[in-house]
Amino acid sequence: MPTPQRLLTTVALTAAALGALTLTACGTQGAAGKPAPAALSATPSATPSPRMLSGEELERHPDPTVRAQAVAIRITNTCAPGTARELPPLPAVTDLAEEVKGPPGGEQPPVPAEPPTPAEPPVPAEPPTPADVPVPLPTDLPEPPGVDAPASYDEVPLDKVDRCAADAHADRVRAAFAAGPPADEAALRKALVGADYLPENVHRMPGGGALRVRVDLRDLSPNDNLALEVTATAGGVRVDAFGAPTGRDREITEIRRTGRT
Known part of the structure; x- marks a missing residue:
C-alpha cells in the first residue's frame, strides 16, 4: 500500500525544520567570533546523541504535531507493518532551544548589512509576432469539458x-x-x-x-x-x-x- 502523500510531506517538513535549527545551533559562535565547540568536529558522531528522541519517545515530544504524527504512524504500522514511514530521530524542543542559545556569555557578532543592489532598468517586452497563416483546427477534436461536477459530500467506505x-x-x-x-x-x-x-x-x-x-x-x-x-x-x-x-x-x-x- 502506498504511503500517504500528505503525511509524508508533513513529516518531511517537520524533520527538515527541526534539522535546520539543529544545524544553526551547531554554528553558534562565541564572543571572539570563533566557532563554538559544537562546530569544531565536522565528522558526525558514531553514536546518536542521547538528546535525540526516536520511537515511542516521540509520542512524548513537546511539539503536539510530532506527537500526533508519532501516534498515527505507530497505529498504522501496527495494522499494516511498513505502511507508514517512521519519523526520523528528532531533538526535543527544549534541548534545541538550549543549543541555539550557545555557551554561557557567548555573543554572536553583528552581521553587516549587505549594500542594496541597484535596480536594473526594465527590459521592454517584444510585441508578439502574429502568425502569417492561421492553422485550422482538426475536425475530430472532442467536445470541450463542461462545468465540473460538484464535489461529493457523501461518506466513503474505509478499507x-x-x-x-x-x-x-x-x-x-x-x-x-x-x-x-x-x-x-x-x-x-x-x-x-x-x-x-x-x-x-x-x-x-x-x-x-x-x-x-x-x-x-x-x-x-x-x-x-x-x-x-x-x-x-x-x-x-x-x-x-x-x-x-x-x-x-x-x-x-x-x-x-x-x-x-
Missing part, C-alpha cells in the same frame, strides 16, 4: 487498514473519557487534545441535541479518508469512525453520513 486504525483511535478516545462524560465543549476539546489530537482537527457539529464533534484524521490516515465522530453520552462518549472524501474544500462537518444528518 481494512483504515478500519483497524479507526478501532485503535476509538479506544484511545474512549480511554480519555474513562472518568465520565465531558461537561461541555471546552472539556471535550481539552480531553481530545490531551490524547494527542490536534485542536485544529476537532470540529463542533452544528445543530442541537447531544454534544458532538468530528476529529479530522485525513492527514494522518493511510488512505487520507479516516475521520471520527465523538458524541457525549451519559457514561462517557460514543466514537464512530467513517470515511471522509479527500480534499480540504470538503469540510469535515459537511460530510453526509449514511443514515445520519
Whole structure:
C-alpha cells in the first residue's frame, strides 16, 4: 500500500525544520567570533546523541504535531507493518532551544548589512509576432469539458487498514473519557487534545441535541479518508469512525453520513 502523500510531506517538513535549527545551533559562535565547540568536529558522531528522541519517545515530544504524527504512524504500522514511514530521530524542543542559545556569555557578532543592489532598468517586452497563416483546427477534436461536477459530500467506505486504525483511535478516545462524560465543549476539546489530537482537527457539529464533534484524521490516515465522530453520552462518549472524501474544500462537518444528518 502506498504511503500517504500528505503525511509524508508533513513529516518531511517537520524533520527538515527541526534539522535546520539543529544545524544553526551547531554554528553558534562565541564572543571572539570563533566557532563554538559544537562546530569544531565536522565528522558526525558514531553514536546518536542521547538528546535525540526516536520511537515511542516521540509520542512524548513537546511539539503536539510530532506527537500526533508519532501516534498515527505507530497505529498504522501496527495494522499494516511498513505502511507508514517512521519519523526520523528528532531533538526535543527544549534541548534545541538550549543549543541555539550557545555557551554561557557567548555573543554572536553583528552581521553587516549587505549594500542594496541597484535596480536594473526594465527590459521592454517584444510585441508578439502574429502568425502569417492561421492553422485550422482538426475536425475530430472532442467536445470541450463542461462545468465540473460538484464535489461529493457523501461518506466513503474505509478499507481494512483504515478500519483497524479507526478501532485503535476509538479506544484511545474512549480511554480519555474513562472518568465520565465531558461537561461541555471546552472539556471535550481539552480531553481530545490531551490524547494527542490536534485542536485544529476537532470540529463542533452544528445543530442541537447531544454534544458532538468530528476529529479530522485525513492527514494522518493511510488512505487520507479516516475521520471520527465523538458524541457525549451519559457514561462517557460514543466514537464512530467513517470515511471522509479527500480534499480540504470538503469540510469535515459537511460530510453526509449514511443514515445520519
